[in-house]
Amino acid sequence: xxxxxxVTCPVCGSLCDDIELTIENNEVVKVKYxxxxxxxxxxxxxxxxxxxxxxxxKDGALVPVTMDEAVHKAAEILAxxxxxxxxxxxxxxxxxxxxxxxxxxxxxxxxxxTAVVCHGPSILGVQEVGIPTCTLGQIRHRxxxxxxxxxxxxxxHPRHLxxxxxxxxxxxxxxxxxxxxxxxxxxxxxxxxxxxxxxGFVKFSPRVQPAGAACSVTGPPQTLKKAGRxxxxxxxxxxxxxxxxxxxxxxxxNKDYEVMQTLRALVRDQELxxxxxxxxxxxxLEEVADALVSCEFGVIFFGMGLTQTAGKFRNxxxxxxxxxxxxKFTKFAIMPMRGHFNVTGxxxxxxxxxxxxxxxxxxxxxxxxxxxxxxxxxxxxRGESDASLVIAADPGxxxxxxxxxxxxxxPLIVIDPHMNATAxxxxxxxxxxxxxxxxxxxxYRMDHVPLPLKKVVEPPKGILSDEEILKRILEEVQTxxxxxxxxxxxxxxx
Amino acid sequence: xGQQKLHVTLLxxxxxxxxxxxxQGKSSPLYFEACSMVxxxxxxxxxxxxxxxxxVLVTTPDGSVVLRAxxxxxxxxxxxxxxxxxxxxxxxxxxxxxxxxxxxFKGTPAEVEPAPDxxxxxxxxxxxxxxxx
Numbered sequence: 001x002x003x004x005x006x007v008t009c010p011v012c013g014s015l016c017d018d019i020e021l022t023i024e025n026n027e028v029v030k031v032k033y034x035x036x037x038x039x040x041x042x043x044x045x046x047x048x049x050x051x052x053x054x055x056x057x058k059d060g061a062l063v064p065v066t067m068d069e070a071v072h073k074a075a076e077i078l079a080x081x082x083x084x085x086x087x088x089x090x091x092x093x094x095x096x097x098x099x100x101x102x103x104x105x106x107x108x109x110x111x112x113x114t115a116v117v118c119h120g121p122s123i124l125g126v127q128e129v130g131i132p133t134c135t136l137g138q139i140r141h142r143x144x145x146x147x148x149x150x151x152x153x154x155x156x157h158p159r160h161l162x163x164x165x166x167x168x169x170x171x172x173x174x175x176x177x178x179x180x181x182x183x184x185x186x187x188x189x190x191x192x193x194x195x196x197x198x199x200g201f202v203k204f205s206p207r208v209q210p211a212g213a214a215c216s217v218t219g220p221p222q223t224l225k226k227a228g229r230x231x232x233x234x235x236x237x238x239x240x241x242x243x244x245x246x247x248x249x250x251x252x253x254n255k256d257y258e259v260m261q262t263l264r265a266l267v268r269d270q271e272l273x274x275x276x277x278x279x280x281x282x283x284x285l286e287e288v289a290d291a292l293v294s295c296e297f298g299v300i301f302f303g304m305g306l307t308q309t310a311g312k313f314r315n316x317x318x319x320x321x322x323x324x325x326x327x328k329f330t331k332f333a334i335m336p337m338r339g340h341f342n343v344t345g346x347x348x349x350x351x352x353x354x355x356x357x358x359x360x361x362x363x364x365x366x367x368x369x370x371x372x373x374x375x376x377x378x379x380x381x382r383g384e385s386d387a388s389l390v391i392a393a394d395p396g397x398x399x400x401x402x403x404x405x406x407x408x409x410x411p412l413i414v415i416d417p418h419m420n421a422t423a424x425x426x427x428x429x430x431x432x433x434x435x436x437x438x439x440x441x442x443x444y445r446m447d448h449v450p451l452p453l454k455k456v457v458e459p460p461k462g463i464l465s466d467e468e469i470l471k472r473i474l475e476e477v478q479t480x481x482x483x484x485x486x487x488x489x490x491x492x493x494x
Numbered sequence: 495x496g497q498q499k500l501h502v503t504l505l506x507x508x509x510x511x512x513x514x515x516x517x518q519g520k521s522s523p524l525y526f527e528a529c530s531m532v533x534x535x536x537x538x539x540x541x542x543x544x545x546x547x548x549x550v551l552v553t554t555p556d557g558s559v560v561l562r563a564x565x566x567x568x569x570x571x572x573x574x575x576x577x578x579x580x581x582x583x584x585x586x587x588x589x590x591x592x593x594x595x596x597x598x599f600k601g602t603p604a605e606v607e608p609a610p611d612x613x614x615x616x617x618x619x620x621x622x623x624x625x626x627x
Contacts, residue, residue, distance in 0.1 A: 011517060036510060041517040049519025060627075116595045124594060156508040236505065236601075237576065238569035253503050253574065254601040304507060308599040312592060339508075359595060375595025397520060397581045397617075400589035400597045401557055401624055408625045420520040421581050421617060425627050 001029075004456050009038045010091070010436030013338030013446035014157045014164070026457045028437070035158035042437065051419050051431035052460070062429060067462065071469065074389070074428045075476030077411040079484075081387035083363055084109035085376045088393030090118075090340030092432075093441025093453060096466035097342075097349040100391070103474045105354075105362045106481075110385070112376040113346035114339070114393050115358045121307040122336045123347065123357050124371060125316025132323050134299075134333045135447045136163075141170035143333075145295035147232045149319065150256060150305020151337045154240035160337070161241075165301075166231045176229050180244055224291050232288065234259070235305060249288060252279040254310035260318045263289055264325055293329045303337040338446040340393075341436070345444035380406045391415040391432075391466060396422030415469055432466045433459035441467075497541045504554060504604035505576045506587055512578040521617060529580030530614045533566040534606070538573070544608050551609035552577070552586050554602060559585040559620075560612045575606060581620050 007019040019038060022030035027046060031039045054070035055062040065073075078084055086104050089097050090113055097113075104111035115123060139146075146165045153160040161167045169175045196202045224230060224247045233245035234256070242248040251259050255278030262277045266289035272282050292298060300323060306315040319334060326332040338344050347357035354360045356369035359376065372378055379385050380403035388407050390396075396404055397420065404425070414426035423429050433439045438459035444450050459465075464472075515525030532552060534544075544550055550563045552575065559582050566576065577583040579599075588598035621627060 011513075037513040037517050040514045044518040044522075047519055047522075049521050117597060117599070121594060121596050152508065155510045156513065158510065237566070237571050237574060240510075240568070243568060253505070304600065308596060309601040310598075312596055313594060371595050372591070372593035375591065377595045377597060378591055378593075381589060381591070394520065396621070396625075398579060398584060400587060401585060402589050404584075405625060408627060418519050418521075421621060424521075424618065424621055425625055 004454065007454050007456060008436060008443065008451050009034055009041075010341045010434070010443065010453055011035075011037045011041050012157050012341055013344060014160050015341055015443060015445040015451050016159050016163060017451055018163075021456055023456055028457060037158065041434075045417070045434045045437050049418050050460075051417065051423060051429060053462075054431065055426075055429040057427045062426070067430070067464070070428055070430050071472045071476055074413045074430065075473050075480055077387050077413060077428065078103075078107045078109070078389065078473065079477045079480040081107065081109065081385075081411075083379075083385050084387040084389065085379060085385045086111045086389045086391070087376050087395060088114065088391040089346040090114040090343035090393055091435070092342065092392040092466040093435045093439070093443060094342065094345045094349050094450070095441050096391075096435070096470055097346050098353065099467055099470040099474060101350060101353040101360075103470055103477065104360070105367075106474060106477055108363050108365065110359065110361045110363070110374055110376055110379060111350065111354075112359045112374075113350065114343055114398075115347055116375050116377055117398060118304070118339055118343060119307055119336045120358055120371065120375070121313035122302075122316045124313035125320060128313070128317050129320050129324070131320055132327060132333055133335050133447070135449055136335075136445065139297075139299050139333070139335075140164050140168050142172050142297045143170075143229070143299045144173055145230050145232070145291060145298035147234065147298065147300045148241055148245075148337075149234045149300055149302045150236075150307075150309070151301060151303025152235070152239035152241045153301070153337065154244070156303070156339065157337060160301075161231075161244075165299075166229050166244075173229050176231065179226075179228070183244070224287055230291060230295070232291065247288070247291075249280055249284065255279070256306055256309065257311040257315050257318055259285065260315070260322050263292065264318070264322050267293055267322075267325055267329065292326055292332075295330055295332075297331045297333075298326065299332070300334045301337050302334070307336075335447060342443035344446055344448060345442065345450070348444050348448065377403050380404075385410060387411045387413075389413040389415070390422050390426075391470075392435075394420040394422050396420065396425050415466060417463075430469055431463055432469055433463050435466065438463075439465040439467075441465075497543070499605050499607045500538055500542055502538070502573050502575045502604050502606055504552070504586065504602050505574060505600045506579055506583040507576065507600065509578045512580065516580075525580070526616060529578045530561055530582050531564050531578070532561040532606075533571070533576040534563050535571045535574065536565045537570065538575075538606075539563055539565060542606065542608050549609045549612055549614060551607050551612060552604055553607070554586045554588065554604045556588055557585045560609050560614050562614055563606075575604065581617055581624075585620065585624060 436453035511528035
């Protein structure tokens with residue numbers, strides 16, 4: 001039995017690097033400090049849902065083949081395609097992503113990562129207006145106002161609050177963990193009293209605030225004026241994170257843009273002639289604007305609640321503009337809550353290799369980037385691609401139906417450790433080793449800090465890393481193309 | 495007997511159960527339990543005459559899917575339904591990318607109706623129906 005300390009967790013964009021794993025007989029048997037998702041991955045990687053051998057679809061069913069056979073078939077598909085797409089990349093290492101860009105250039109296809117259905121609009125917003133941002137370390141030590149807008153870290157990045165924001169003990173800002181516990185106790189007490197009152201055991205009527213009405217009954221709570229770190233959540237529904245917030249602003253769906261423009265007007269002391277914006281009384285937004293201006297260092301974290309709703313990249317553009325405005329009064333930063341553990345790395349590698357962060361089209365022999373035209377979702381829905389390679393992602397479960405229908409109608413290569421929806425639909429399925437468990441590599445945290453991923457156990461016999469599989473496919477594609485050129489030259493000579 | 499149909503706004507997104515399920519394996523029972531459901535407002539469920547855990551049919555211009563209706567435990571969310579990310583959500587989500595590649599996964603119109611006699615399909619069954627594999 002051995003214990004490996006300071007392991008980086010390969011699950012979400014928080015990349016917690018303090019995980020402690022106990023290894024026994026080349027298996028992870030215990031996970032310390034990890035969240036529920038981290039534990040599920042570290043203990044579940046060896047489970048029955050793993051693909052054990054390469055598979056090729058024959059007569060409608062996936063049948064086991066050798067690795068050489070699967071790699072050759074994949075290379076043949078890619079070498080023969082005229083407009084293939086290569087999608088995924090967010091749950092693998094930068095080293096594999098680098099080979100991916102080389103392969104995309106070799107076959108003249110589109111390389112796109114999961115940002116296209118995640119924070120692609122954020123990238124477009126940043127390209128419009130820039131981004132005032134910082135590292136999570138600065139936020140941990142200095143931020144006294146934390147805003148989560150359209151995201152629920154308690155569900156999607158479970159340790160984000162504990163490691164980087166409200167519940168972390170910073171050098172200059174203290175943890176709000178104790179006040180949170182007091183709040184939970186007070187809420188439990190109120191619920192108990194309400195229950196006793198309903199049962200007729202007590203006669204007095206405690207003032208119980210109805211659930212979900214944080215900004216519609218008694219006005220903004222005094223917690224917004226408290227000392228120490230303040231936590232504000234802005235969302236369309238009361239999420240788990242909203243439950244622990246000092247102030248929760250419930251916005252009507254698709255109206256975040258209006259709320260942000262209102263806040264921009266309010267921080268500039270402009271008068272508004274409406275009573276409510278997106279269902280929120282302007283008086284309450286004035287309280288938020290006061291908190292924004294009066295903090296010493298604030299940060300807005302935003303998620304899919306902004307990028308996937310009406311406005312999309314315009315929401316991000318105005319959120320960044322709000323932060324830019326606030327920097328006239330105080331210090332403020334903004335950061336997207338990146339989902340997959342190395343989606344930031346996929347953007348970074350793509351940008352340094354091709355000049356563009358996602359949706360890069362090599363079909364003309366040089367990189368082109370035109371979201372709407374070269375985004376793989378649009379390419380698929382227009383029915384333009386003639387083959388697909390999916391790696392470290394699951395568009396079969398996460399793309400709109402029409403996009404998947406076209407993807408399945410053409411040859412589909414899948415490289416993944418698990419039998420996910422896309423693998424079930426694939427024509428060539430190649431199992432890979434888990435990056436960050438069975439293979440080492442590099443991943444970028446959501447604040448663009450690169451961190452090393454550790455290898456803690458050996459992969460199953462015969463299972464290669466994503467990087468190795470891609471290198472073998474690339475070599476095979478180059479061989480096929482060389483043979484084709486020789487045949488053409490011979491035909492011309494005759 | 496409740497109302498026949500309810501017009502709502504559809505949101506899709508993350509839940510911690512979906513996150514744990516996807517890491518365990520997408521063909522795991524945990525992933526199925528976490529993703530083949532829809533969070534609804536308690537009063538909306540009463541209007542439809544649907545009890546906690548009963549099946550409903552969610553329909554949008556892009557498709558329809560049968561899911562288990564679960565009352566959202568944290569607060570009232572009248573007129574909103576929430577389906578965790580996954581193949582069930584994607585059977586009904588809007589494919590409008592507004593020329594930037596991003597489908598409209600949140601804030602699109604949908605209809606919900608009771609479906610006591612229709613089963614919730616497993617991932618394999620759903621993929622077979624939608625993509626023939």
